[in-house]
Amino acid sequence: xxxxxxxxxxxxxxxxxxxxxxxxxxxxxxxxxxxxxxxxxxxxxxxxxxxxxxxxxxxxxxxxxxxxxxxxxxxxxxxxxxxxxxxxxxxxxxxxxxxxxxxxxxxxxxxxxxxxxxxxxxxxxxxxxxxxxxxxxxxxxxxxxxxxxxxxxxxxxxxxxxxxxxxxxxxxxxxxxxxxxxxxxxxxxxxxxxxxxxxxxxxxxxxxxxxxxxxxxxxxxxxxxxxxxxxxxxxxxxxxxxxxxxxxxxxxxxxxxxxxxxxxxxxxxxxxxxxxxxxxxxxxxxxxxxxxxxxxxxxxxxxxxxxxxxxxxxxxxxxxxxxxxxxxxxxxxxxxxxxxxxxxxxxxxxxxxxxxxxxxxxxxxxxxxxxxxxxxxxxxxxxxxxxxxxxxxxxxxxxxxxxxxxxxxxxxxxxxxxxxxxxxxxxxxxxxxxxxxxxxxxxxxxxxxxxxxxxxxxxxxxxxxxxxxxxxxxxxxxxxxxxxxxxxxxxxxxxxxxxxxxxxxxxxxxxxxxxxxxxxxxxxxxxxxxxxxxxxxxxxxxxxxxxxxxxxxxxxxxxxxxxxxxxxxxxxxxxxxxxxxxxxxxxxxxxxxxxxxxxxxxxxxxxxxxxxxxxxxxxxxxxxxxxxxxxxxxxxxxxxxxxxxxxxxxxxxxxxxxxxxxxxxxxxxxxxxxxxxxxxxxxxxxxxxxxxxxxxxxxxxxxxxxxxxxxxxxxxxxxxxxxxxxxxxxxxxxxxxxxxxxxxxxxxxxxxxxxxxxxxxxx
Amino acid sequence: xxxxxxxxxxxxxxxxxxxxxxxxxxxxxxxxxxxxxxxxxxxxxxxxxxxxxxxxxxxxxxxxxxxxxxxxxxxxxxxxxxxxxxxxxxxxxxxxxxxxxxxxxxxxxxxxxxxxxxxxxxxxxxxxxxxxxxxxxxxxxxxxxxxxxxxxxxxxxxxxx
Numbered sequence: 001x002x003x004x005x006x007x008x009x010x011x012x013x014x015x016x017x018x019x020x021x022x023x024x025x026x027x028x029x030x031x032x033x034x035x036x037x038x039x040x041x042x043x044x045x046x047x048x049x050x051x052x053x054x055x056x057x058x059x060x061x062x063x064x065x066x067x068x069x070x071x072x073x074x075x076x077x078x079x080x081x082x083x084x085x086x087x088x089x090x091x092x093x094x095x096x097x098x099x100x101x102x103x104x105x106x107x108x109x110x111x112x113x114x115x116x117x118x119x120x121x122x123x124x125x126x127x128x129x130x131x132x133x134x135x136x137x138x139x140x141x142x143x144x145x146x147x148x149x150x151x152x153x154x155x156x157x158x159x160x161x162x163x164x165x166x167x168x169x170x171x172x173x174x175x176x177x178x179x180x181x182x183x184x185x186x187x188x189x190x191x192x193x194x195x196x197x198x199x200x201x202x203x204x205x206x207x208x209x210x211x212x213x214x215x216x217x218x219x220x221x222x223x224x225x226x227x228x229x230x231x232x233x234x235x236x237x238x239x240x241x242x243x244x245x246x247x248x249x250x251x252x253x254x255x256x257x258x259x260x261x262x263x264x265x266x267x268x269x270x271x272x273x274x275x276x277x278x279x280x281x282x283x284x285x286x287x288x289x290x291x292x293x294x295x296x297x298x299x300x301x302x303x304x305x306x307x308x309x310x311x312x313x314x315x316x317x318x319x320x321x322x323x324x325x326x327x328x329x330x331x332x333x334x335x336x337x338x339x340x341x342x343x344x345x346x347x348x349x350x351x352x353x354x355x356x357x358x359x360x361x362x363x364x365x366x367x368x369x370x371x372x373x374x375x376x377x378x379x380x381x382x383x384x385x386x387x388x389x390x391x392x393x394x395x396x397x398x399x400x401x402x403x404x405x406x407x408x409x410x411x412x413x414x415x416x417x418x419x420x421x422x423x424x425x426x427x428x429x430x431x432x433x434x435x436x437x438x439x440x441x442x443x444x445x446x447x448x449x450x451x452x453x454x455x456x457x458x459x460x461x462x463x464x465x466x467x468x469x470x471x472x473x474x475x476x477x478x479x480x481x482x483x484x485x486x487x488x489x490x491x492x493x494x495x496x497x498x499x500x501x502x503x504x505x506x507x508x509x510x511x512x513x514x515x516x517x518x519x520x521x522x523x524x525x526x527x528x529x530x531x532x533x534x535x536x537x538x539x540x541x542x543x544x545x546x547x548x549x550x551x552x553x554x555x556x557x558x559x560x561x562x563x564x565x566x567x568x569x570x571x572x573x574x575x576x577x578x579x580x581x582x583x584x585x586x587x588x589x590x591x592x593x594x595x596x597x598x599x600x601x602x603x604x605x606x607x608x609x610x611x612x613x614x615x616x617x618x619x620x621x622x623x624x625x626x627x628x629x630x631x632x633x634x635x636x637x638x639x640x641x642x643x644x645x646x647x648x649x650x651x652x653x654x655x656x657x658x659x660x661x662x663x664x665x666x667x668x669x670x671x672x673x674x675x676x677x678x679x680x681x682x683x684x685x686x687x688x689x690x691x692x693x694x695x696x697x698x699x700x701x702x703x704x705x706x707x708x709x710x711x712x713x714x715x716x717x718x719x720x721x722x723x724x725x726x727x728x729x730x731x732x733x734x735x736x737x738x739x740x741x742x743x744x745x746x747x748x749x750x751x752x753x754x755x756x757x758x759x760x761x762x763x
Numbered sequence: 764x765x766x767x768x769x770x771x772x773x774x775x776x777x778x779x780x781x782x783x784x785x786x787x788x789x790x791x792x793x794x795x796x797x798x799x800x801x802x803x804x805x806x807x808x809x810x811x812x813x814x815x816x817x818x819x820x821x822x823x824x825x826x827x828x829x830x831x832x833x834x835x836x837x838x839x840x841x842x843x844x845x846x847x848x849x850x851x852x853x854x855x856x857x858x859x860x861x862x863x864x865x866x867x868x869x870x871x872x873x874x875x876x877x878x879x880x881x882x883x884x885x886x887x888x889x890x891x892x893x894x895x896x897x898x899x900x901x902x903x904x905x906x907x908x909x910x911x912x913x914x915x916x917x918x919x920x921x922x923x924x
Contacts, residue, residue, distance in 0.1 A: 094863025094900050224859040231864035232852040232871060234798015234838030238864075241797040249792065274781055307779060310788035313804070314781075383802050383810060383865045383899040432800070432865025433899050465803045665859040669902065673862055676901025699807035699897065708890035710903035 070194040072153040073202075074127045075105050075146065082177050082191030084111050087121040089142070091133040091404050092227070093382075093434025095728040096666035099226045101142055103663055107218045108150030108211060111190075112176035118226040123406045123426050131428075133404040134439050134543065136629035136726025139662060140591070143724050148205040153197075155208055157190050160197035164188070175217075213660055213721075222665035227430065239387045239402035239429045244458040247389065248277055251312040252446045252461055253319055254301040254471055257692040259289055259538055260328035261300035265321040270304060273318060275311025279304045282449055285416055288442050289329075290504065291473045291511040291542040294408035296416035297442040299471070303450045309462050316464070329538035329692030333477065336535050337374070340479035340500045343533035344372050347481070347498050350531035354517030357527035362494030366485030369566045373555035375754035376686035377477040380544055381702060384432020385468040388447035391458035396423040397448055402431030404438040412441045413448045435677075436512075436543035440473050469702060470694040473542025474687055476502050476513035480555035490567035492578055494527035497556070502541065503534035510537065512547040520556060520627065521578055523585040524595060539689060545677065546628050546729040553626035553733030554682070554740065554754055561623075561741045562750065571623050571741065572606050590723060591630040597657045597720065598625060601634040604718055605655035609636035615746075618642060619650075622742025624734040631730035632657040635675070637711075639742035645761045649679050649711040649739055654731055656717050659724035664717075671731040672713040678735030680705040684757045709763045765827055769794065770840025782828035787811045789827040790837060798838035798868045802897065809896040812869035813837045819876035819892075838868035841875065850916035851875045854909040862900035870896050874910050883914050 069077040069085060077085040086102035102118045105111075121128055129145070154174055161179040162169040165186055173180050180187040213219075230237050255261070262281045270279040282303050286296030302319060306312035343350065388401040390413075397417060403409040406426050414421045431438050447461040479500035487493040501513045508514070515530070522528040544550060564574035582596025602625050606612075609621060619640040626633055638650045652675045661667050684703045688695045696702050740751045743761070753759050765776040769790070776793050785804075790796045790813070802810030804823050811822040814836035842848050848856070851874050861867045870893070877884060877892045884892075889910055898906065 094861075094865075096862065222859065224856050225861055225864075227864060228856045228859065228861055229848075231861050231867050232838075232848065232855045233842065233844075234796070234868045236797050238800075240801065243795070243797075275779070308784070308788055308792040309801070310784045310792070311781070381899060383808065383863070383897065384800070385802075431863065433863045435899075462801075465805070669859065669862055669905065672904050673901035676903060677899075680901070698805050699803050700805065704897050704899060705901070705903075706894040706897060707903040707906060708894040710901065713904055 070198050072156055072194070072198060073149050074121070075149040076109065076153040078190050078194035080191045080194070082189040083115045083117060084109070084177065084190065085117050085119055088118050089121045089128040089131050090138050091131065091402065091406060091428055091431065092120070093133050093402065093404055093431035093438060095133060095138070095434070095670065096225065096663060097133065097138045099223060100663040100666050101138060101146055102226070103218055103223060104143065104146040105150040107216055108147045109154045110174040110176065113218055113223065115177055120428050123410065123428055125407055131407055133434055134436065136631070136729045139724050139726045140630065147210050148208055151208045151210050152203055152205055155203045156197040156200055157193045159200050160193040161188055163200070164193070164196060220661050220664055223663050224665065237430045238384055238432050239389070239400065240384055240432070240462065242389050242400045242429055242460070244389060244391060247458040247460055248305045248307065248454070249309045249312045250303055250305045250450055250459050250461045251316045251464065252282070252301050252303050252450065252467070253316055253321065254299045254467070255321070255323045255328065256470070257323065257325050257328040257330070258471065258540065259692070260323040260325045262302060263322040263324045265302050265319060270315050270319055273311070273315045275307045276315045277305045277307060278454055279315070280453060282446070282453060285449070286445070289538060289540045291440055291540065293405040293439050293441050294411040296412055296445055297440065298416060298445045298449050299442070303453070305450070305454055305459060312462070313464055331537050331539050331692050332690045333377070333688045334690065336477065336537070339535050340374070343500045344479065344481040344498060347496070347531055350498055350533045353515070353530040353532050354522065355529035357494070359494045359496055359527045359529045362487070362527040363483065363485045366487045366493045367566060368483060368485045369562060370481070370483045371559055371562055371750070371752060373480040373482070373558065373752045375477055375551040375554060376688065376758065377474040377539065378544065378681055378685050379469050379472045379474055379687050379696070379702065380435045380437035381469065381704065382431070382433030382435060382437050385463040385465055386437070386443035387460060387462045388444045389458065389460040390447035390451040392417070392448065392452040392456045394456060395419070396425070397451070398425045398427070399444060399448065400427045400429055401444050402429045402438055403441055403444055404431065404434050404436070405441065409441040409444045412445055416445050416448055417452060435545045436547065437472065440542055465699070466697045469697055473511070473540045475544030475550060476510060476541040478502065478513060478551060480552070482555070482559045484559065484563050486563055486567040490569050492521070492525060492563055492574070495521055495525055496529045496531065497522070498531040498533065500533045500535065502537035502539070504538060506534060506536055509534065510541040512543045513541050515548060515552060519552060520593065521560065523593060524578060524580055538692065545674070546732045549626060549628040549733040550681070551754060553624065554736040557624040557626060557734065557737035558740050558750070558752070561737070561744065565744070570612070572602065572611055575602055575623065575625060591725070593627040594632070597632045598627060600718055601625070601632050601655045601657050604716065605634040605636050605653050608655060608714065608716060609638070609653040611636060618746055620742045620745035622738045622740065622745060624737035624741060626730070626733040628733055629730045630725035631727065633730050633734050635734040635738045637735065637738040637742045639739055639746060641743055641746045647683065647743065647756070647761050647763055651712040651714065652735060652738065653714045654716065656715070656731065657720045657722070658717065658727055658730070659720055659722040661717050662724060667717065667727045668715045670727045671715040674729070674731035675713045675735045676705055676710050678732050679709070679711060679739070682736035682739055682755055683761065683763050684755050686755050686758065705763065765789070765831060767827065767830060767835060768833065769796065769835045770837060776827065780827070783826045785823050786813070786825045786827045786830050786835070787822040790822065796837050796839050800865055800868055802866065807897070808866070809873065810866050810869040812872040812896065814872060814876055817876065817879060819873045838872060841871070849875065850913040850920070851878065851909070854913035854916065858905045858909040858912060860902050860905040860909050862902055866896060866898045870898065870906055874906070874913070878910070878914055878917060882917060884910065
């Protein structure tokens with residue numbers, strides 16, 4: 001099997017695609033570079049040599065080991081007591097990489113996991129390459145570099161034992177932090193060997209031997225999260241928990257109409273309130289409506305600094321601002337719907353994104369059907385509202401934040417404050433949920449600007465829930481109008497999708513509001529056409545768990561079921577037929593949809609869920625498949641619906657092919673959580689806006705699913721020898737259409753709107 | 764000056780703090796007990812759950828002054844630092860419940876109060892209590908499993924949680 005150079009996931013916004021490519025390239029470069037130039041220092045410590053550049057040395061000074069720790073590479077330190085420190089490079093926002101990425105290193109190192117301590121790595125591209133939590137890319141892009149980091153360190157420890165005992169390295173075996181020589185019945189711990197190991201040449205990462213999967217001891221097991229002991233005892237861990245001595249607490253108030261600017265505010269009154277230390281207007285800088293994590297993103301607003309979060313929040317309630325709405329959004333969802341209807345009626349006027357075959361001929365020869373799907377905007381609703389602590393010190397700034405794009409955050413702040421990048425130090429903290437919201441660094445920019453404007457005091461900017469819900473880079477709402485035909489044999493003969501989406505400039509869709517011209521099923525059938533129309537909007541959009549896919553899968557997989565129904569075919573059989581012969585849909589691209597892998601997960605989920613079995617009246621199974629983030633996911637939902645449209649999602653079966661599993665517990669948790677998230681979002685979540693003002697402000701109007709309505713989730717990973725892919729997102733998209741298809745089968749009613757509550761269905 | 768009984772200790776809160784400040788913010792900002800979390804501020808998500816005399820309450824809805832003279836327990840006080848974790852805390856680790864982990868202090872506090880009242884809860888009893896708490900990551904399957912597992916642990920050790 002040949003592999004092509006790395007190709008980014010086309011569903012990702014351009015920014016993340018670029019980041020993906022850079023990151024894949026840097027990871028390759030790092031694996032060549034980082035382990036080669038290592039120089040021993042007196043005292044047992046090690047630093048990476050000059051080739052890493054001054055930034056790397058500064059960063060290493062921060063992680064500088066006490067004399068007791070020997071550094072074998074940026075990921076591995078070993079202590080004389082035979083415990084190991086592994087560095088987790090990427091932001092942790094609940095996707096589990098702080099546990100799973102070090103597990104990859106530990107596997108190749110033959111480390112005893114019970115003797116491993118995981119630490120968050122410093123933010124430094126020179127040491128770690130791209131550090132980002134987005135696009136379900138952590139596992140695929142770090143798989144090789146991290147295995148090599150572990151294997152290289154292991155080889156150095158083996159070489160140290162070989163040298164010490166004067167035996168061939170080939171006769172040595174490793175297991176659980178110990179090197180053994182069976183012939184002479186000698187053994188030594190990694191702790192005993194580390195100092196010698198660090199003085200030996202670093203093996204070439206390109207040729208270092210990696211374990212066959214059959215001999216894995218750790219990968220594929222269920223390992224509990226490394227931060228769990230701190231989480232269950234309430235230790236400080238998250239962005240909101242961070243304290244700096246002398247720190248003040250700040251709120252920041254932006255306009256209800258997105259994009260409006262402060263004209264004036266009752267600052268004198270605010271400053272007199274209990275606990276308030278300062279209040280001032282912050283001017284707009286950069287473009288905070290467009291999603292651009294590495295650029296300054298500072299909206300116009302009012303900062304209130306106080307001695308406690310509560311004082312700042314109370315004062316915020318007394319704030320009276322006059323807004324200049326010249327540049328503000330006046331968008332209305334009601335109006336968007338009306339525009340979409342008009343666009344849908346005139347497909348001939350739409351832009352043609354792609355087409356193949358003879359669509360119109362097939363339509364004329366077959367039985368056609370049409371339908372229009374609608375999906376609302378949704379908010380990320382991270383349970384930890386956005387926050388950042390910043391301390392501007394004249395010629396430098398220090399930042400503590402749970403950003404999903406910490407390196408981009410450094411760029412944004414440097415540019416915002418006019419500082420060189422090396423004067424911006426960012427500390428990565430755990431994020432209470434991400435889902436894509438923390439890819440944007442608007443809260444980071446606010447904290448940096450406010451700390452500076454306040455005269456260089458440490459400030460924690462804490463958003464209230466209302467701030468978080470009314471200013472977000474939302475999952476864009478949109479519309480999808482379809483026409484398809486089935487031929488006399490009941491086969492899907494042509495497919496036309498008319499994607500009606502939002503655009504800020506009237507030329508291209510906004511971030512995460514785009515569709516690939518080859519979006520399924522365009523990439524598997526001969527006669528297809530993809531059209532696009534644009535609605536003008538200024539409501540900010542951004543990546544939201546499984547960007548694009550999270551709504552597109554609902555529309556496509558529901559309409560495909562409509563086609564199966566029109567053809568009077570079993571949905572399972574119809575879906576498998578659409579997939580056709582096993583093949584990659586992009587030649588030789590291991591990250592592309594493979595119809596054979598798709599068919600395999602579809603068949604397996606049918607078996608596991610008992611597809612075709614008799615169901616009680618009002619109950620049904622629904623099926624859907626979606627490929628995203630290089631993961632193949634098929635899901636079946638068991639649903640019952642009563643006469644009042646009350647829905648119960650009893651169980652969802654998930655079958656996935658994402659290659660080998662790193663942490664089975666983490667992977668299952670992501671799938672379970674994605675399905676629950678999808679039930680929430682499909683059933684009842686929507687953000688609406690009128691006159692540019694978002695209408696939902698807190699959880700009372702944004703009903704996230706609770707335990708009593710959460711379905712049972714059965715997760716199964718098929719064995720596959722493809723490279724591993726990420727798991728934080730791709731389980732989400734198929735759940736909504738699986739539920740909608742089940743509702744149709746149970747009731748004969750087709751739901752064509754996300755959330756279903758817009759059509760009267762409730763949980 | 765407010766005097767609060769938190770985790771078995773008497774802690775003083777300075778006069779600069781408005782006595783009507785919700786207990787949540789006194790715990791977090793004045794006393795530095797940041798395990799209790801802010802999620803919504805309006806009594807919707809229960810990330811701020813603590814015990815008042817053993818009963819699970821939303822600390823964002825309780826003025827600090829009304830907690831004077833009552834026994835307040837936070838996530839930090841469930842087990843002493845370095846001591847054995849409670850059955851609920853252990854079950855949370857063994858079942859690997861957390862994803863982001865932000866809501867879990869609140870979940871653990873409510874689950875602990877539930878088990879103190881109902882030692883062997885049914886799924887329905889779990890739903891009735893735990894539906895007060897939102898987990899944005901959707902770890903509900905594991906929360907349920909961990910509560911059952913903790914109940915079994917407590918039964919085995921004769922009631923000590």
